[in-house]
Amino acid sequence: MSEVRVKICGLTREADVAAAAAAGAAYAGFVFFARSPRNVAPEVARDLALAAPPGLAKVGLMVDPADAALDAVLAAVPLDMVQLHGRETPERVAEIRARTGLPVMKAVGVAASDDLGAIAAQARVADQILIDAKAPAGAALPGGNGLAFDWRLIAGLRVAVPWMLAGGLTPGTVARAVAMTGARQVDVSSGVEAAPGLKDPERIAAFVRAARTAEAAPTL
Ligand SMILES: O=C(O)c1ccccc1NCC(=O)[C@H](O)[C@H](O)COP(=O)(O)O
Numbered sequence: 001m002s003e004v005r006v007k008i009c010g011l012t013r014e015a016d017v018a019a020a021a022a023a024g025a026a027y028a029g030f031v032f033f034a035r036s037p038r039n040v041a042p043e044v045a046r047d048l049a050l051a052a053p054p055g056l057a058k059v060g061l062m063v064d065p066a067d068a069a070l071d072a073v074l075a076a077v078p079l080d081m082v083q084l085h086g087r088e089t090p091e092r093v094a095e096i097r098a099r100t101g102l103p104v105m106k107a108v109g110v111a112a113s114d115d116l117g118a119i120a121a122q123a124r125v126a127d128q129i130l131i132d133a134k135a136p137a138g139a140a141l142p143g144g145n146g147l148a149f150d151w152r153l154i155a156g157l158r159v160a161v162p163w164m165l166a167g168g169l170t171p172g173t174v175a176r177a178v179a180m181t182g183a184r185q186v187d188v189s190s191g192v193e194a195a196p197g198l199k200d201p202e203r204i205a206a207f208v209r210a211a212r213t214a215e216a217a218p219t220l
Contacts, residue, residue, distance in 0.1 A: 004178055004211045007164060007187040008204055009061065010038030010144060012197050014051045019201035021056050023208040028052055029059045029083065029187070032073055036141055037196035038189065042076035049078050059083050059105065063142055067099065074100055081105055083130065085143045094125040103127035105164070109134030109142075110149045116157065123160040130187060131159075133167030146190035148173070151180045171206035178214030186211050 008020040009029030020028050030045040031038040040048065049058045057080040060073055064086030073079070082100055084093060085107040097104045106126035108118045111134040123129055133149040135142045148168030165183035170191035178186065190196070192203040 002184070004183070004214055005185045006208050006211050007059065007185065008192060008199065008207075009059075009166075009187055009189040010036070010193075010197065011048060011199060012038055012040055012044075013199075014048060015201070016199040016204075017048050017051050017056070019199060019204045021053050022201075023205040025056065025204070025208060026185075027057045027059050027081075027187075029061055029189070030077070030079075031061045031144070032065075032069070033061070033063050033085075033141070036144065038144060042073050045073070045077045057081060061085055061143075064088060065096070070096065070100060074102075081127075083107065084126075085130075085132075090121050090125045093122060097125065097127070105130050107132050107143060107166075110153060110167075113153055116153065119157070119159055119163075123163075126161060128161055128185075129159055129163040130166055131163055132187075144189045148177075151177055154181050156182070169207070171203055171210045174207060174211045175214040178211060 005026035007027035008025045010031050011017050011028050017028055030040050033039055052058055059081045060079040061083040081103045083105045093106050104126050105128040106122040107130040109132055119129055132143055133147045146168050164185035164187045165181055166187035169188045188207055192199055192207050194200040
C-alpha cells in the first residue's frame with residue numbers, strides 16, 4: 001500500500017514551507033481568508049509558492065470566493081489546486097473548476113451522519129474531497145479550529161474521488177485516525193503550530209512520521 005500523503009495547511013513563512021518539504025509532505029496549503037491568523041496576501045503566497053520544491057503541491061484555500069478574488073489570487077500565485085472551504089454549492093464548485101482550470105478540493109464539514117450526503121454530492125464535481133470537522137455555530141473560522149469529529153462516522157465510507165481527512169489531527173492522534181477511517185491522505189493545521197499561523201518544524205516532522213506508521217496502529 002502506498003504511503004499516507006500529508007497536507008500541511010496554513011503556511012505563512014518560507015521556513016514553514018521548507019519544514020513541510022523536508023518532512024515529506026505532499027501538499028502545502030496557503031490560506032486566503034482575511035479573518036484567519038494564517039491569512040497570506042497573494043504577493044506573500046507567491047514567494048512561498050516559488051520557494052516550494054518540485055513535488056510539493058501548492059494548494060490555495062479560499063472561502064466562498066468571488067470571481068475577482070479568485071482571479072487575483074490565481075494571477076499572482078502559481079497554484080496546483082484550489083481548496084474551497086465555504087458554503088460553495090456543487091454548481092459553484094464546477095464553475096470555479098472551469099474558471100481556474102485547476103483541480104478543486106471541496107471541504108465538507110462533518111459533525112453527524114446527516115452531513116455525509118454532501119460528500120457524495122460534491123464528489124460528482126470536485127476532484128478531491130476534504131472531510132473536516134464542521135465548525136461550531138458562531139465560530140470565527142470555517143476551518144482550522146483544531147477540532148476533531150467522531151471518526152467512526154466515516155469508517156468504511158466510499159467516496160468516488162480521492163479524499164483527505166482533517167480536523168484536530170495532531171502527531172499524537174493521526175495514526176489512530178488513519179487506522180480507524182482508512183484515510184490515505186490527511187490534512188493538518190493547528191496541530192503542528194507553535195502559535196496560530198506559526199508552524200513548528202518538529203511537530204510537522206513528527207506528524208508526517210506518525211501518519212506513515214498508521215498501518216501498525218490499533219483500530220477501535
Ligand atoms: O486555517 C484557517 O485559518 C482556515 C480559515 C478559513 C477556512 C479554513 C481554514 N483552515 C482549514 C484547513 O485547511 C485545515 O487544515 C483543516 O480545517 C483542519 O484544521 P485543524 O483542525 O486546525 O488541523
